[in-house]
Amino acid sequence: MNILLLGKTGQLGFELQRTLSPFGRIVAPARAELDLANAQEVSDYLAQVRPNIIVNAAAWTAVDAAETQQAEAKRLNADLPEQLAKYAAVNNIRLVHYSSDYVYSGAGIIPWQENSPTAPLNVYGETKLQGDEAIQYSGSDYLIFRTSWVYSARGKNFMKTMLHLAESKSELNIISDQFGAPTPARLIAQITALAIHSKLKTGLYHLAPAGQISWYGFAKEIFRLAGKSIKVNSIQTSDYPTLAIRPLNSRMDLTKLQQALNIQLPNWQNQLELTLNEYLEQ
Numbered sequence: 001m002n003i004l005l006l007g008k009t010g011q012l013g014f015e016l017q018r019t020l021s022p023f024g025r026i027v028a029p030a031r032a033e034l035d036l037a038n039a040q041e042v043s044d045y046l047a048q049v050r051p052n053i054i055v056n057a058a059a060w061t062a063v064d065a066a067e068t069q070q071a072e073a074k075r076l077n078a079d080l081p082e083q084l085a086k087y088a089a090v091n092n093i094r095l096v097h098y099s100s101d102y103v104y105s106g107a108g109i110i111p112w113q114e115n116s117p118t119a120p121l122n123v124y125g126e127t128k129l130q131g132d133e134a135i136q137y138s139g140s141d142y143l144i145f146r147t148s149w150v151y152s153a154r155g156k157n158f159m160k161t162m163l164h165l166a167e168s169k170s171e172l173n174i175i176s177d178q179f180g181a182p183t184p185a186r187l188i189a190q191i192t193a194l195a196i197h198s199k200l201k202t203g204l205y206h207l208a209p210a211g212q213i214s215w216y217g218f219a220k221e222i223f224r225l226a227g228k229s230i231k232v233n234s235i236q237t238s239d240y241p242t243l244a245i246r247p248l249n250s251r252m253d254l255t256k257l258q259q260a261l262n263i264q265l266p267n268w269q270n271q272l273e274l275t276l277n278e279y280l281e282q
């Protein structure tokens with residue numbers, strides 16, 4: 001089986017290279033071999049590789065930069081998934097894709113369900129939603145995993161930023177009114193492998209660890225587990241203006257995926273401990 005993996009240099013793509021390897025031959029072009037911003041290059045590559053499954057972990061993930069580079073963000077997050085889904089539909093193959101909690105409005109405190117209304121607050125969220133909708137309308141056999149607050153022992157993420165800052169600062173101000181579930185890329189990759197193996201039914205599923213926390217609470221737990229004594233002050237989103245507006249409520253209901261795979265997703269604290277240990281052991 002030919003598995004086309006896009007975005008292998010990203011947090012999730014890196015983990016997927018390991019978890020997908022038992023399923024077949026992984027073809028994973030880096031940017032220098034295939035520029036995903038170029039639609040013609042992508043269709044030529046698909047015609048040449050003729051994959052049996054496409055796993056798309058590539059995306060434009062620079063949330064603030066998406067506000068000013070809208071065309072580039074749209075190409076990666078909306079047009080590319082549409083192109084892949086059309087190919088998957090015509091060739092009768094499965095497409096696995098990843099979406100974001102940023103498609104929701106962030107209102108309230110109730111966890112979002114897969115059929116909750118979407119109302120993105122920023123360009124990144126809008127483009128991710130366009131990608132999801134294009135895949136859903138394509139008629140392809142797709143899996144979309146909508147996840148949140150991705151981090152890992154590699155790449156650029158909140159956990160690593162906190163640990164770097166702890167080297168030079170004695171005090172940090174962290175936002176305490178945005179809630180979600182920090183999700184290790186490795187967990188997403190493991191569940192992706194399970195879903196492929198168990199032929200999970202076509203559809204969109206939330207995928208994150210169980211439980212919820214604010215960035216402030218997440219930071220405190222990172223420092224506690226890493227044995228760093230740093231003072232963490234709680235601030236509000238309004239105290240830390242950014243180009244792109246962030247949702248306050250990124251809580252996601254996990255029932256659909258847990259029932260479909262007959263699993264219990266582990267809690268975020270357990271996942272942080274594993275990911276932090278992996279990072280510290282490197």
Ligand SMILES: NC(=O)c1ccc[n+]([C@@H]2O[C@H](COP(=O)([O-])OP(=O)(O)OC[C@H]3O[C@@H](n4cnc5c(N)ncnc54)[C@H](OP(=O)(O)O)[C@@H]3O)[C@@H](O)[C@H]2O)c1
Nearest residue numbers: 007009010011012031036037058059061098100147149150
């Ligand atoms: N990060 C989060 O907090 C978060 C939250 C919710 C959902 N998600 C979703 O989860 C998925 C994985 O995210 P991630 O954090 O693993 O992303 P990431 O680390 O930013 O990786 C993105 C990948 O896309 C590739 N890419 C981007 N533009 C490209 C281009 N023009 N040509 C070729 N490759 C290109 C990057 O390649 P280079 O290394 O060459 O740049 C990289 O491999 C994405 O769908 C994302 O939207 C992420």
